[in-house]
């Protein structure tokens with residue numbers, strides 16, 4: 001029913017892998033992305049577009065409208081009375097990004113839409129403080145491009161502007177399982193008051209997990225997602241080691257900042273929480289270009305000058321652990337990256353690293 005299928009290969013597979021390593025999905029519902037409106041979702045709801053995973057197909061599942069589909073699917077309008085020209089006919093969906101940002105690429109995933117995928121898509125974006133309306137000026141980021149049925153369709157975008165909303169158009173009609181908007185979070189620091197303690201690791205503030213020793217069970221960015229983990233899958237879990245370890249994860253902080261309060265949450269990890277953990281920090285540079293180059297340089301990341309922030313400390317099952325007094329570094333010390341090590345292995349649901357945004361000490 002749901003076997004792995006249509007694996008990408010060639011340059012598109014490379015692009016997909018690169019996006020997942022280098023960027024985050026700005027539109028995902030987990031970070032607050034929202035489908036605001038669409039022209040038609042007769043067969044399947046637009047909200048599915050931003051859900052986790054690639055969507056499933058259940059052979060014998062039908063609704064009173066037709067086949068149940070895990071995606072956004074409009075009714076057939078092509079070649080029907082009242083339809084406009086087949087060339088210009090399209091269905092549309094407007095998405096508010098969970099995090100405003102610079103868009104680096106899209107994945108238009110038509111997984112399981114075999115006989116009912118659209119023929120082509122156009123993607124536009126805008127920057128809007130409120131809800132987009134008739135006066136909104138949409139910028140075309142992807143001009144009309146054919147998409148394959150039942151497949152990921154991965155495209156790179158070269159545009160340095162910051163956007164808040166995206167409009168996905170599908171020609172002439174059809175269904176799309178998932179829609180990913182890969183990019184870099186653009187934080188407006190005016191949203192914080194001077195001296196506020198900010199979770200500098202949070203994905204919402206621009207933190208990003210760059211490199212992990214092991215991602216066997218779950219994604220590296222789960223550790224810095226908003227809210228508490230929903231279940232054990234919603235955390236960072238490594239496979240069972242047969243040596244002392246540790247496993248580790250390197251996170252690029254949202255900005256150069258102090259580390260004043262740390263929260264390690266082992267929520268849902270009951271038989272597989274790490275015995276102990278430690279936290280280190282490094283200060284790469286105050287040059288954003290140098291920090292950007294590190295994203296794709298595992299050796300350079302590992303070779304940073306790592307300073308202990310919290311020494312090896314005991315953890316417990318399914319619990320939030322707060323550390324303030326245990327922090328070994330002064331508040332004046334600024335870090336750009338942190339490394340969480342877990343001994344010997346196991347799962348951690350969330351890591352929060354609270355500090356103040358500051359210039360290099």
Ligand SMILES: NC(=O)NC(NC(N)=O)C(=O)[O-]
Pocket residue numbers: 043065066067068069073076115116
């Ligand atoms: N078998 C189908 O999927 N048919 C229709 N779609 C749904 N969801 O029923 C259609 O016309 O595309």
